[in-house]
Amino acid sequence: xxxxxxxxxxxxxxxxxxxxxxxxxxxxxxxxxxxxxxxxxxxxxxxxxxxxxxxxxxxxxxxxxxxxxxxxxxxxxxxxxxxxxxxxxxxxxxxxxxxxxxxxxxxxxxxxxxxxxxxxxxxxxxxxxxxxxxxxxxxxxxxxxxxxxxxxxxxxxxxxxxxxxxxxxxxxxxxxxxxxxxxxxxxxxxxxxxxxxxxxxxxxxxxxxxxxxxxxxxxxxxxxxxxxxxxxxxxxxxxxxxxxxxxxxxxxxxxxxxxxxxxxxxxxxxxxxxxxxxxxxxxxxxxxxxxxxxxxxxxxxxxxxxxxxxxxxxxxxxxxxxxxxxxxxxxxxxxxx
Amino acid sequence: xxxxxxxxxxxxxxxxxxxxxxxxxxxxxxxxxxxxxxxxxxxxxxxxxxxxxxxxxxxxxxxxxxxxxxxxxxxxxxxxxxxxxxxxxxxxxxxxxxxxxxxxxxxxxxxxxxxxxxxxxxxxxxxxxxxxxxxxxxxxxxxxxxxxxxxxxxxxxxxxxxxxxxxxxxxxxxxxxxxxxxxxxxxxxxxxxxxxxxxxxxxxxxxxxxxxxxxxxxxxxxxxxxxxxxxxxxxxxxxxxxxxxxxxxxxxxxxxxxxxxxxxxxxxxxxx
Numbered sequence: 001x002x003x004x005x006x007x008x009x010x011x012x013x014x015x016x017x018x019x020x021x022x023x024x025x026x027x028x029x030x031x032x033x034x035x036x037x038x039x040x041x042x043x044x045x046x047x048x049x050x051x052x053x054x055x056x057x058x059x060x061x062x063x064x065x066x067x068x069x070x071x072x073x074x075x076x077x078x079x080x081x082x083x084x085x086x087x088x089x090x091x092x093x094x095x096x097x098x099x100x101x102x103x104x105x106x107x108x109x110x111x112x113x114x115x116x117x118x119x120x121x122x123x124x125x126x127x128x129x130x131x132x133x134x135x136x137x138x139x140x141x142x143x144x145x146x147x148x149x150x151x152x153x154x155x156x157x158x159x160x161x162x163x164x165x166x167x168x169x170x171x172x173x174x175x176x177x178x179x180x181x182x183x184x185x186x187x188x189x190x191x192x193x194x195x196x197x198x199x200x201x202x203x204x205x206x207x208x209x210x211x212x213x214x215x216x217x218x219x220x221x222x223x224x225x226x227x228x229x230x231x232x233x234x235x236x237x238x239x240x241x242x243x244x245x246x247x248x249x250x251x252x253x254x255x256x257x258x259x260x261x262x263x264x265x266x267x268x269x270x271x272x273x274x275x276x277x278x279x280x281x282x283x284x285x286x287x288x289x290x291x292x293x294x295x296x297x298x299x300x301x302x303x304x305x306x307x308x309x310x311x312x313x314x315x316x317x318x319x320x321x322x323x324x325x326x327x328x329x330x331x332x333x334x335x336x337x
Numbered sequence: 338x339x340x341x342x343x344x345x346x347x348x349x350x351x352x353x354x355x356x357x358x359x360x361x362x363x364x365x366x367x368x369x370x371x372x373x374x375x376x377x378x379x380x381x382x383x384x385x386x387x388x389x390x391x392x393x394x395x396x397x398x399x400x401x402x403x404x405x406x407x408x409x410x411x412x413x414x415x416x417x418x419x420x421x422x423x424x425x426x427x428x429x430x431x432x433x434x435x436x437x438x439x440x441x442x443x444x445x446x447x448x449x450x451x452x453x454x455x456x457x458x459x460x461x462x463x464x465x466x467x468x469x470x471x472x473x474x475x476x477x478x479x480x481x482x483x484x485x486x487x488x489x490x491x492x493x494x495x496x497x498x499x500x501x502x503x504x505x506x507x508x509x510x511x512x513x514x515x516x517x518x519x520x521x522x523x524x525x526x527x528x529x530x531x532x533x534x535x536x537x538x539x540x541x542x543x544x545x546x547x548x549x550x551x552x553x554x555x556x557x558x559x560x561x562x563x564x565x566x567x568x569x570x571x572x573x574x575x576x577x578x579x580x581x582x583x584x585x586x587x588x589x590x591x592x593x594x595x596x597x598x599x600x601x602x603x604x605x606x607x608x609x
Contacts, residue, residue, distance in 0.1 A: 089425065091426075146349060146350065218439075218442070221432070221436060222436045222439045224425045224428070225422070225424055225425070225428070225433065225436055225488075226419070226422050226423065228383075228388055228417070228419035228422070229418075229419065229422055229436070229488075231387070231388050231408075232386055232388065232412065232416060232417035232418075232419070233412050233416075233436065233437070233439040233440055233492065234407075234408040234409030234410070234411060234412030234413075234439065234440040235408075235439065236408065274427070278427065278428075278429070278432070279425055279427060279428045279429075279432060280432065
């Protein structure tokens with residue numbers, strides 16, 4: 001995006017502002033829902049938990065887990081998207097280009113229909129496995145040939161593998177309609193009904209991947225000027241691409257395993273982050289993480305409130321919240337040309 | 338520091354592009370590779386810059402094989418500007434030039450005052466300081482190429498490899514870029530190796546001209562010594578008349594094909 005080099009102070013200030021927004025959305029996530037709970041009660045549920053008070057139980061066992069999960073997943077998807085766009089040098093890239101979502105869903109369907117898995121944790125394992133396998137296949141296909149991994153080849157391989165998994169999924173579901181019910185959960189994506197126990201097995205991977213990603217800023221700044229330039233400057237581009245690939249699988253694969261396929265964040269947030277800080281990835285990455293968390297947490301709050309007592313699928317909400325902002329930024333970018 | 342290629346062989350899949358090619362780049366001079374399309378001149382340059390690995394043979398920096406040197410250490414001594422680089426949309430000139438300091442940084446050693454000075458000097462030398470905050474993709478072709486050259490200058494290497502730095506530039510910008518490189522060579526004593534398509538500009542700017550043909554070096558030396566009718570015929574498969582450049586006195590190649598019939602005194606003499 002066309003943004004002049006912002007002075008450091010302005011960036012730090014903006015980062016604090018977004019952090020404040022995040023706290024606000026996190027707090028609303030605890031306060032608002034089918035039954036509004038006062039700030040005092042929310043506070044008490046932490047400081048003096050009473051297992052007889054419904055409000056305390058709602059906050060601790062429902063609202064807090066989904067706020068935490070939305071935070072972690074939002075940040076992960078946004079950072080994964082940022083990395084995918086840098087890796088493929090394609091502004092329309094997102095983690096789903098690696099076939100991650102379709103791979104996860106396909107494996108969940110296999111788990112439900114053929115392996116008769118029913119526990120959420122074992123299906124999560126299948127989802128993660130599918131995400132990783134799809135990404136690995138896309139990565140290998142994209143690396144075949146003379147020039148190694150090129151943006152066009154990744155995009156093509158990703159589109160092909162996604163379509164392949166999707167048609168397998170549909171084929172199985174046509175034969176076994178009962179499976180559809182269990183899979184809907186993953187197809188639409190949801191942060192409700194998840195407990196923190198579900199996040200814990202994947203959390204270490206996500207944290208390690210996130211920290212590594214945040215350390216890659218300087219390397220990515222060089223990498224986006226082109227493979228040859230980066231190699232000429234002494235960068236080990238093959239290694240960097242592999243590391244980025246693994247990070248994306250860990251972040252996006254874990255995310256889809258916990259909440260299912262939530263789109264839009266990985267596509268939109270990198271643009272929003274670049275809108276604030278330009279192409280300096282030492283800043284783009286932390287901005288993405290924070291903005292992704294804000295978007296998913298606030299989308300989740302709105303998803304609960306908008307057609308109460310029912311809930312809107314979170315994937316729909318991220319598009320509703322993120323869409324207008326995306327269009328605004330895209331238009332600003334065009335008018336600046 | 339000397340750069341030398343020894344018995345290089347390189348193939349794309351089954352097609353051999355370079356065969357047992359050896360060359361030594363004269364230090365502190367401007368070397369220009371010329372040759373027909375697909376003769377391997379870009380491949381040679383890219384191999385010398387370790388962007389691609391040869392099948393056989395080695396590239397030596399001061400006698401040491403580059404495959405045994407750390408790639409970041411090589412980057413401090415030798416820089417490469419590939420053909421037609423593209424910056425991501427919106428990346429500013431200053432941000433681009435700063436990337437030239439990558440080989441000098443590490444986890445422990447982040448941005449230093451020396452980095453800052455090198456970046457400022459590089460932008461000054463390439464005359465891009467006045468649009469440091471402009472996105473690279475908003476610049477004209479000539480300015481853009483100067484921005485990329487500024488980046489390689491910021492690298493601080495004393496040997497610069499450039500793959501067709503004047504491609505896609507109009508006449509004025511071609512001269513502009515070549516003058517900048519010439520100035521660098523004169524003032525800093527930088528060794529410059531580049532691929533050029535225009536044989537007349539190559540003759541004007543090169544101290545050492547390397548004509549490639551048949552997967553190897555056909556002739557090399559001072560332009561005055563090696564540019565002959567026969568050489569042009571063998572290397573470019575083209576008839577020509579060679580005169581002295583009236584301004585620089587370097588060889589000037591005037592090509593002619595089969596289409597338009599040559600006439601006049603020179604044509605008559607050459608037809609004999």
